[in-house]
Amino acid sequence: MSDTVISVENLSKCYLVGHQDTQEQYQSFRDTLVRHGKNFGRKAIDMARGRQIIQGDTVEEFWALKDVSFEVKQGEALGIIGHNGAGKSTLLKLLSRITEPSKGRITLHGRVSSLLEVGTGFHPELTGRENIFLNGAILGMNKSEIRAKFDEIVAFAGVEKFLDTPVKRYSSGMYVRLAFAVAAHLESEILVVDEVLAVGDMDFQKKCLGKMNDITQTGRTVLFVSHNLQAVRKLCDSGIVLSSGQVTFHGEVEDSIAAYKECSQFTQRELKGDSKKPHMTKISVCEETLKKGSLKFTVHYKSPNEISTPLVGMVINDELGSPVIGHNTWMDETYEPMPGSEGKITLTADNLPLHSGVYYVSAFFGNQNENTHVERDFIELHIDGDPLPRGLSKSQIGSTELLGKWRCE
Amino acid sequence: MSKPVTILEHGRAEKNYWRDLWHYRELFQVLAWRDISVRYKQTIIGVAWAVIRPVLTMIVFTVIFGKVAKLPTEGSAPYALMVFAGMLPWQFFATALSDASNSLVTNANLISKVYFPRMIVPSATVVVAFVDFAISFVILIGMMIWYQYIPGWQILSLPFFILIALLASLGPGLWITALNVKYRDFRYVIPFLVQFGLYISPVGFSSSVIPEKWRLLYSLNPMVGVIDGFRWCILGGDATVDLRSFGISIAVTALFLWIGIRQFRKMEKSFADLI
Numbered sequence: 120m121s122d123t124v125i126s127v128e129n130l131s132k133c134y135l136v137g138h139q140d141t142q143e144q145y146q147s148f149r150d151t152l153v154r155h156g157k158n159f160g161r162k163a164i165d166m167a168r169g170r171q172i173i174q175g176d177t178v179e180e181f182w183a184l185k186d187v188s189f190e191v192k193q194g195e196a197l198g199i200i201g202h203n204g205a206g207k208s209t210l211l212k213l214l215s216r217i218t219e220p221s222k223g224r225i226t227l228h229g230r231v232s233s234l235l236e237v238g239t240g241f242h243p244e245l246t247g248r249e250n251i252f253l254n255g256a257i258l259g260m261n262k263s264e265i266r267a268k269f270d271e272i273v274a275f276a277g278v279e280k281f282l283d284t285p286v287k288r289y290s291s292g293m294y295v296r297l298a299f300a301v302a303a304h305l306e307s308e309i310l311v312v313d314e315v316l317a318v319g320d321m322d323f324q325k326k327c328l329g330k331m332n333d334i335t336q337t338g339r340t341v342l343f344v345s346h347n348l349q350a351v352r353k354l355c356d357s358g359i360v361l362s363s364g365q366v367t368f369h370g371e372v373e374d375s376i377a378a379y380k381e382c383s384q385f386t387q388r389e390l391k392g393d394s395k396k397p398h399m400t401k402i403s404v405c406e407e408t409l410k411k412g413s414l415k416f417t418v419h420y421k422s423p424n425e426i427s428t429p430l431v432g433m434v435i436n437d438e439l440g441s442p443v444i445g446h447n448t449w450m451d452e453t454y455e456p457m458p459g460s461e462g463k464i465t466l467t468a469d470n471l472p473l474h475s476g477v478y479y480v481s482a483f484f485g486n487q488n489e490n491t492h493v494e495r496d497f498i499e500l501h502i503d504g505d506p507l508p509r510g511l512s513k514s515q516i517g518s519t520e521l522l523g524k525w526r527c528e
Numbered sequence: 529m530s531k532p533v534t535i536l537e538h539g540r541a542e543k544n545y546w547r548d549l550w551h552y553r554e555l556f557q558v559l560a561w562r563d564i565s566v567r568y569k570q571t572i573i574g575v576a577w578a579v580i581r582p583v584l585t586m587i588v589f590t591v592i593f594g595k596v597a598k599l600p601t602e603g604s605a606p607y608a609l610m611v612f613a614g615m616l617p618w619q620f621f622a623t624a625l626s627d628a629s630n631s632l633v634t635n636a637n638l639i640s641k642v643y644f645p646r647m648i649v650p651s652a653t654v655v656v657a658f659v660d661f662a663i664s665f666v667i668l669i670g671m672m673i674w675y676q677y678i679p680g681w682q683i684l685s686l687p688f689f690i691l692i693a694l695l696a697s698l699g700p701g702l703w704i705t706a707l708n709v710k711y712r713d714f715r716y717v718i719p720f721l722v723q724f725g726l727y728i729s730p731v732g733f734s735s736s737v738i739p740e741k742w743r744l745l746y747s748l749n750p751m752v753g754v755i756d757g758f759r760w761c762i763l764g765g766d767a768t769v770d771l772r773s774f775g776i777s778i779a780v781t782a783l784f785l786w787i788g789i790r791q792f793r794k795m796e797k798s799f800a801d802l803i
Contacts, residue, residue, distance in 0.1 A: 134801065212800065216536060216643035219797040225536040231643075239641040242562055244569045249562075256558035257642055 123228070124309060124340045125191040125214070130223035131364075132184040132209050183209040185364045186223070191342065196335040198355035198372055199344045200379045202407070206364040207344045208313060211235060214342065215311050229308030229340070232259050236313070238298030243287035247278055247297055250286050254301045268304045275330070276300035296323055303330045309340045328353060348376050362407075386498055392484075397422035397429070398492040399484045404500060412504070414468040420484055420492075421461050428456040431464045432483035435473070436496060443478065443518045444471075472520040474513050475504045545793070549645045556648045560655035563627075567656060578663040582619050586612045589732035599733045605763045606675050613762040614731045614755045616664055617693045621751055622722045624657035624694065628701030629718045632709050636803045646796045647789075650705045654698055661690075668762070680764030689757040692781060696750040699784030702792040709799050730755050736768070743773055750784065753777020 184206045191197050199207050212218045214225060215233030240257040241250050251272055255265040265272075273279055276297040278289075286294055312331070331354055335341050345351050351358065351372065358375030360368040368378040386406060392398025398421060405415035418431050432447030446466060448454045479496035504520075507513070568574040586608060593599045594607035601607045628650040632639060635649050672679065708714040729751040730738070738746050746752055753774040760769040 213536065216534075217640065218800040220536060220538050222538060225534075227534040227536070228532075230532065231534070233642065235641045240638050242566060244566050245562065249565070253558055253562055256555045257638060257644070259555075259642075259644075261554050 122193040123190050124193050124195075125228075125342070126226045127190070127214075128188050128224045128226075130184055130187040130210075130213065130225060131182060131221050132206075132213060132218070133221040134181045134183055135178055136181045137178050182364055184213070187361075187364070187366050188223075189359055189366060189369055191340055193340060194338040195357060196341040196343060196355040198351035198358040198375065199342060199361060200346075200348070200351060200358055200375060201361035205361040207361055208235070209364075210361070211311050211313050211342070211344060227309065230259070231309045231311060232305045232307040233311040234258070234302045234305070234313065235311075237295050237302060241286060241294070241298060244285055246283045246285055247289070248282045250297070251301055254298065258302060258305055259307065260305065264306065272297075272300045272304055275303065275326075292320065292323070299323075299327055303327070303334070307339075309342070310334065311342045313344045314346065348379075352376060386500070388498055390494060390497070392492045394421075395423055396491040397426050397484065397486050399482060399494065402480075402482050402494070402498055404480065404498055408467075409471070409500070409502065412471060414466065414471040416466040416480070417463055418465075418482060418484060419463045422486075423460070425458055425460045426486040427458045428487050429459070429462065429464060430456070430485050430487070431466070433466065434481045434483075435500065436479045436481060437513070437518045438477055438479075440479075440496070443473065447483070470522075471502075472522065473502050473504075474516075474518055474520055475502050475506055476513060476518065477501055478518075545645070549647060552644050552648055555644055556652050559648060559652040563653060563656040564659055567659075575663060578660045579667060582612070582615050582664045583667060586615055589615075593732040599737055602734045602736065602759055602763055602768075605677070609671055609675055609677060610734060610759060610763065611732060612668055612671060613759045614729075616661065616668060617689065617754045617758045618726065618729060618731045618751060619664060620657055620661040620690075620693050621697045621754070622725070623660055624654045624697035625701050625704075626718050626722055627653040627657060628697065629704040629708055630715065632705045632799065633712070633715070633803065639803050640800050646799055647702070647792060650701050650792075651698065654694055654701070657697070658694070672762075677763075679762055682761045682764050686758070686761045689754055689761060692757065692778065693751075693754045695785050696754060696781045699781065699786075699788035702788035703784070706792045706795040706799075709803050710795065725749070725751065734759070743770065744776060747773030747776040748780055750777045750781040753781075 187206075187210065199210065201207050209218075211233065212235070213220050214227075215231055215235065217233075217235075238254065240254055242253060245253060251269065252262070252265055256262070260268075273282065276293070276299070278293055278297050281289065281293065286297070289297070328350060331341075331343075331350075335354055341354070343351065343354055355372045357370065358368075358372045358379075359366050360375050360379045368375055370378075387401060387403030389401050390399060392400070399418050400421050401417075401419040403417045405417075408415040416433055420429060422429075430448045432445065432449075434442050434445035437443050446468070448456070448464070478500040480498040480500060481493070481495045482497055483490050483494075484492040507516070568577065571577065573580075589611045590608045594601070594611070601610045631650045631653045632646070638644075638649070639646065671677075704714050704718060726732075729749055735743075735746070735752055735756055747770075754777065756769050757774065
């Protein structure tokens with residue numbers, strides 16, 4: 120038997136989301152009536168067919184996860200990192216059987232306990248003692264297991280004095296401490312943990328981290344989701360980076376964190392220059408920053424001999440090939456070149472004033488005053504901003520956006 | 529040690545569904561115990577609520593149907609006793625059905641955060657209804673002592689009818705609770721259904737007042753068979769049970785149970801996405 124405990128193949132999860140029509144700005148009572156009538160009709164049909172009811176005027180498929188594949192070995196602690204909405208929680212929900220995959224397959228060897236929230240099922244009217252048994256049973260422990268660990272749980276949470284008080288009278292700190300204590304004493308082969316360490320005060324967080332560390336040391340398989348990169352670094356051996364529902368990186372935990380910090384989704388192209396001269400090896404543009412209306416452009420280079428002043432330039436061209444905007448290292452007085460035979464140079468700009476559309480990026484690389492490597496229209500950029508109002512096109516007002524205000528005087 | 533292998537895929541039928549359910553029996557106990565111990569917390573008279581409701585309804589029914597409308601009782605049994613013997617299974621059915629129907633939505637936080645066979649939740653609420661039933665049963669014993677009424681051997685078959693009442697509430701309960709997750713409209717259907725059912729079931733009156741030719745049609749209501757059975761058990765020879773109509777009630781109960789389980793299992797997988 121191989122020691123693969125979790126194997127995930129082409130896993131996808133699709134949700135249906137509804138959108139409200141925002142096109143019509145002026146709404147009459149009659150429009151509203153018609154719209155509600157239509158909505159009601161659609162809902163009634165959906166219900167008759169046994170389908171899900173979705174609010175809104177139009178329905179769209181949303182793939183929270185798409186073709187995710189990875190394997191986890193026995194005793195491995197895997198960190199899952201990614202931005203909000205990258206699909207981390209969906210992945211954990213699928214792994215812990217709470218919801219069913221739309222496509223793909225998960226194979227699990229062993230009992231899975233999932234901890235997606237502290238204090239799941241805690242009942243405010245019940246006492247601390249009662250809630251330990253309740254929560255334990257919900258998380259999959261049996262009574263004898265809970266009884267055996269009872270004292271340990273109480274001591275860990277530090278709530279001895281309040282065991283017979285209803286938890287609704289607990290302070291929020293006591294509440295989460297008790298909740299985490301129960302969960303931390305789970306004993307299953309695979310443990311799935313979501314963002315639960317962010318509870319309690321500093322001391323307790325440290326204690327939780329320690330406990331989690333003990334768990335990973337005992338050879339159990341742990342899947343851990345967190346935004347706390349320190350915690351991930353401390354607990355996990357390896358990591359995967361999720362972005363927009365896809366795995367963009369899978370490897371050692373340090374490398375994953377680096378990959379996550381850098382940019383988790385980018386358009387990039389490798390290239391082969393003349394290896395006898397200083398040349399670029401990879402050009403990338405971060406998609407996430409692009410969506411926020413700014414630019415992060417990176418050039419990786421190599422040179423047969425050390426170069427003293429690596430220089431980079433870039434120009435963005437429109438569909439017709441006319442240059443729209445550009446920048447180079449000469450234009451930035453704060454740029455400090457570092458001599459070397461290999462490295463990367465990044466341009467960041469907070470504001471990329473371009474109208475929606477397709478653009479092409481050309482890149483120039485050189486040493487001192489000489490361009491040694493030029494790539495024209497090498498990367499395609501898709502800018503998805505708001506469309507121009509009143510049917511205006513870029514051919515009429517140009518590609519760059521003027522951030523101005525008009526005032527009547 | 530061989531580890532259990534679980535494969536998760538879209539639309540994969542659980543081969544070990546029932547074994548899994550058995551495996552989680554402790555959770556079933558714990559959830560039932562939670563609901564019972566929470567039920568009367570922070571109420572002044574607590575468990576007395578389980579006594580007051582059926583007693584008051586019994587008094588009203590005895591006065592209206594027995595005294596005002598002068599409907600006949602079963603044999604020589606006191607009217608109040610006959611009403612209460614019908615009220616017991618009805619209250620049990622009504623509480624179990626309405627609690628089960630709302631159970632998934634009230635436990636939404638569990639459904640969206642932990643895995644367990646979802647059928648545990650509505651089933652556990654039925655146990656809670658049974659506790660109220662047991663309390664009411666004590667009142668019945670008190671009333672029998674008061675009227676100096678001695679039950680016959682028939683009382684021994686009471687557990688069988690309790691089981692039928694339980695299954696009769698579980699079937700529609702499972703179906704409606706699953707639908708309730710998807711379409712919250714069903715939350716409004718249940719109180720209506722329960723109120724309606726109280727009058728179309730032979731609770732305040734004996735089913736012998738129904739004309740003979742309508743009797744079989746009337747038995748399509750599964751509670752008719754159950755209530756008649758209860759009266760037969762408790763009032764002994766004074767009540768009669770029509771085997772044909774009882775058979776129909778059982779068949780309808782079984783049908784609903786089958787539909788309930790089927791529909792529940794069909795929708796179970798998507799609960800967490802919809803709730």
